[in-house]
Amino acid sequence: MAIRLMLAEDMHLIRGALSALLSLQPGFDVVAEVERGDAIVDAALQHRPDVAIIDVDLPGIDGLTAAAHLRERLPTCRSLILTGLTQPGMVRRALTAQVGGFMMKDASPGELAAAVRKVASGSRAIDPQLAMRAWEGGEQRLTPRETKVLQFASEGCEVPEIAARLHLSAGTVRNYLTAVVAKLHARNRLDAVRVAREAGLLN
Secondary structure (H helix, E strand, O other): OOOOOEEEEEOOHHHHHOOOOOHEEEOEEEEEEEEOOHHHHHHHHHHHOOEEEEEOOOOOOHHHHHHHHHHHOOOOEEEEEEEEEHHHHHHHEEEEEEEEEEEEOOOOHHHHHHHHHHHHOOEEEEOOOHHHHHHHHOOOOOOOOHHHHHHHHHHOOOOOHHHHOOOOOHHHHHHHHHHHHHOOOOOHHHHHHHHHHHHHOOO
């Protein structure tokens, strides 16, 4: 019997390519495609896929949150998360959400197909690169003060305003933000906000 697949990816080109590649694999049947995280559960309940292949970064709700909702509503459908990012916090969040698999978007068609089959069989498939990054990253947790500073930054506050709200000097706030960027392996402050949100570190 064919493994029934649902694809959740907001970029049409990538979703179309995934659908075409997976349809060429023996024993796969793509039964549903959605472009929003908040459409995943309804589509899954309607089409009853065996495996949902979910992009981590989706509009509506993110892929990991959607996967957790899907597990609650349709436990027979297992989730395979796809990501182009390698932050260790996201990997740990995926494991906490008990997804069936977590793979890089640049995996080869053969690797992705093997991961789908593994997840469908009830096993877990984790990209070695992601697993190593999580291992090497350790528990890079933000302190409460670092989290607060980043929370204000995520709301659009500039350094002087954050300093005033927290009764700190502007230099101290900048030091906190520099530390956060380093801890999260981010490129800059904006990227740190994105990484922290995807890792569930911000409200």
